[in-house]
Amino acid sequence: MSKHEDEAQKTVVACAECGDMYVARISPDGSIRPVGIVNCTCGEGDLNQVRNEHSIEQ
Ligand SMILES: [Zn+2]
Secondary structure, X not given: OOOOOOOOEEEEEEEOOOOOEEXXXXXXXXXXXXXXXXXXXXXXXXXXXXXXXXXXXX
């Protein structure tokens, strides 16, 4: 099993306002950063991590 240092963990975040979901990366320092966006397209609501029991990696 190879392990790359620059391979961030992935998670899913969901907008608290409209429910849209986005892929996010978990930085080594533990912060969660949505991929490709800064805020939800609705402009409202916080992006909260969706608890997933299974890895979303394929
Ligand atoms: Zn939203």
